[in-house]
Structure formats: C-alpha cells, structure tokens
Amino acid sequence: MKKIILSLLLLLPLSMxxxxxxxxxxxxxxITAVMPEVAAxxxxxxxxQQTYQSELQxxxxxxxxxxxxxxAQGDSLxxxxxxxxxxxxxxxxxxxxxLSQMAQQDVQKKYEELFTPIQDKALKAIEQVGEExxxxxxxxxxxxxxxxxxxxxxxxxxxxxxxxx
Numbered sequence: 001m002k003k004i005i006l007s008l009l010l011l012l013p014l015s016m017x018x019x020x021x022x023x024x025x026x027x028x029x030x031i032t033a034v035m036p037e038v039a040a041x042x043x044x045x046x047x048x049q050q051t052y053q054s055e056l057q058x059x060x061x062x063x064x065x066x067x068x069x070x071x072a073q074g075d076s077l078x079x080x081x082x083x084x085x086x087x088x089x090x091x092x093x094x095x096x097x098x099l100s101q102m103a104q105q106d107v108q109k110k111y112e113e114l115f116t117p118i119q120d121k122a123l124k125a126i127e128q129v130g131e132e133x134x135x136x137x138x139x140x141x142x143x144x145x146x147x148x149x150x151x152x153x154x155x156x157x158x159x160x161x162x163x164x165x
Contacts, residue, residue, distance in 0.1 A: 024138040024154040034164050041114040052103035063092040125161040
C-alpha cells in the first residue's frame, strides 16, 4: 500500500510538468490608448479641470486685488476697517485653499468613475482572449523582465476583441 501511494506521489509532479503552460503578455497602455472611451474620458476630465481652474483663478485674482488695495490704503484705514479687510483677505485665501482641495478630490473621483468601466471592458476582453486561446495566465508587459518562447504578446488579439486597431 505504501508503495502504491509513494508511486502516485512521484508520478503526480510528472503529470503536472507534462501540461503545457501558455503565457500571454499584454501591453495595457497600447490597448487603453486607442480605446474611443478614453478620448471621451480625457475630454470630460479636461472640461472639469478647466472649470475648477477658472474658479480658482477668479478667487486668486480677488485675493490679489483686495490684498493690493489693502496694502495701498493700509495707513489711511482705521483699525476696525483694517481688521475687517484682513479677515476678508484671509477668508478668500481659505476659500481658495478649500476649493483647491475639493477640486483635487473631485477630479480624482471623476477619473475613477470614468476609467473603471473602461478598465473593466479591457480586462474582460483580455480574459476572453486568454480563455479562447488557452492561456494559463496573462501578464502586463511592463512588469516582465524576460519572456521566453512560450510567452505570446496578445495585445493585438485583445484590440481585435475590442474592435479597435
């Protein structure tokens, strides 16, 4: 009985080696760069960034104008008016800083919202190509240091699956 179990254990690794390992490599950036959804996403992101940039520039202009006016009139103003104007200038600075932080968060959130479906679509196509062509695994090409003869670049197959060139 021990001999049979030992024989099976020795033969098991040989049967695993006999199976062909087929590895695919995909150039992710080459795929996403030509997806039409990416161009639409980039346009939407640019509009959002320009909107925030315009508002931030307006706040900065107000701040600079009020600060310059305050400095020009500084000695002629009463202490109460000076304090009121300094508070107004500080408030503009705080609003600018808060809007800047909110803009960064909103832009990041919008990017994730727009890119996630694109990423999912590309990953689904990669998975389908992998299954259809019998790949054991598929790697992102930027993480590989060496690819041997059993490794195939499937970027063009994934593009074809997505209907892009």
